[in-house]
Amino acid sequence: MSNLMMSGDFRECLSRIPDLDPELFLESCKRPLPEGFRINTIKSSEENVLKRLRQKGFVFEKIPWARYGYILRDGGELGKTLEHMAGLIYLQGPVSMAPVEVLDPKPGEIVLDLCAAPGSKSTQIAQLLENMGVLVANDVNHERIKALSSNLQRFGVINCVITLTDGRKYPRFARGFFDKVLIDVPCSSLGIISKNWGIAKSWSLGMVERLSRIQYQLLEAGFNCLKPGGVLVYSTCTLTVEENELVIDRLLKNYKNAKLEDIRLPSLKSRNGVVEWSGRRLNPDLEKAVRIMPYDNWAEGFFIAKIIKEVGGNEVNGYR
Numbered sequence: 001m002s003n004l005m006m007s008g009d010f011r012e013c014l015s016r017i018p019d020l021d022p023e024l025f026l027e028s029c030k031r032p033l034p035e036g037f038r039i040n041t042i043k044s045s046e047e048n049v050l051k052r053l054r055q056k057g058f059v060f061e062k063i064p065w066a067r068y069g070y071i072l073r074d075g076g077e078l079g080k081t082l083e084h085m086a087g088l089i090y091l092q093g094p095v096s097m098a099p100v101e102v103l104d105p106k107p108g109e110i111v112l113d114l115c116a117a118p119g120s121k122s123t124q125i126a127q128l129l130e131n132m133g134v135l136v137a138n139d140v141n142h143e144r145i146k147a148l149s150s151n152l153q154r155f156g157v158i159n160c161v162i163t164l165t166d167g168r169k170y171p172r173f174a175r176g177f178f179d180k181v182l183i184d185v186p187c188s189s190l191g192i193i194s195k196n197w198g199i200a201k202s203w204s205l206g207m208v209e210r211l212s213r214i215q216y217q218l219l220e221a222g223f224n225c226l227k228p229g230g231v232l233v234y235s236t237c238t239l240t241v242e243e244n245e246l247v248i249d250r251l252l253k254n255y256k257n258a259k260l261e262d263i264r265l266p267s268l269k270s271r272n273g274v275v276e277w278s279g280r281r282l283n284p285d286l287e288k289a290v291r292i293m294p295y296d297n298w299a300e301g302f303f304i305a306k307i308i309k310e311v312g313g314n315e316v317n318g319y320r
């Protein structure tokens, strides 16, 4: 990336990201992200679809951290294949498959995807539910809901309810209702910058602070929608502490029954969440969260935290 294309704010942004190697980061920004895909086992067997793709000359590798996930190595554009149009595969970045693996939905569970469009993770949740149980997929954006709806239909999902509302309002009608909740929030997208160079030009601390406030409100809403004993996964495709650890730290301060859990993702290179920031000590359990730099796996950068809502205890702790 040319220096001229970075705003002063963006230089400042890079210097604020813990452990970031700026040279490697800028190199990762120049590389196209690897194409990943998931086999849709709702519609066909994994073996059958792999055989079809091999016969068409596609070359791919299994992704160790995501069931049914593959990285495309050669063979052309998967997006133009019949398999894609018929919903036998879903194109999705390899690291983007990790948050749902951490959530680990099981057949029969009731799951909320609060910020769901265009549906990469909703289709993945539906697949792991094996069309049993219920998936509620919500988004606030009408245009993006159309893509979500068409992707779920193409994928053959029959156990999904789509809602169009501000996720922050969800506890008004679904408090304590869900076994599992995914909060894949809108973010400053530093982990997928090679897809959109505009991020580097328009980045500002004000934007990050604004996003951080919405992210906390969405996280709190999602947490309030969880049953006691339920599991919540919070994810972003960005690297700032304001949008990641500080959001989780605030929830842990406000809700005594929110506990971070360890995350295991085989062969995915990652580092622990930070527990100190700008002279401030954060909750030590934040080291259980994972931050994934784009150059760790030469794929997307992500942050993932897994939170359990403990049974019993005081829900609200301190300020709101």
Ligand SMILES: C[S@@+](CC[C@H](N)C(=O)[O-])C[C@H]1O[C@@H](n2cnc3c(N)ncnc32)[C@H](O)[C@@H]1O
Pocket: 114, 115, 116, 117, 118, 119, 120, 121, 122, 138, 139, 140, 141, 144, 165, 166, 167, 168, 184, 185, 186, 187, 218
């Ligand atoms: C990172 S994207 C989600 C990507 C999606 N989970 C996937 O894997 O395909 C964030 C989404 O949050 C939605 N969003 C933003 N503000 C929201 C709000 N207040 N309530 C619900 N959704 C919101 C955006 O419209 C956007 O679709």
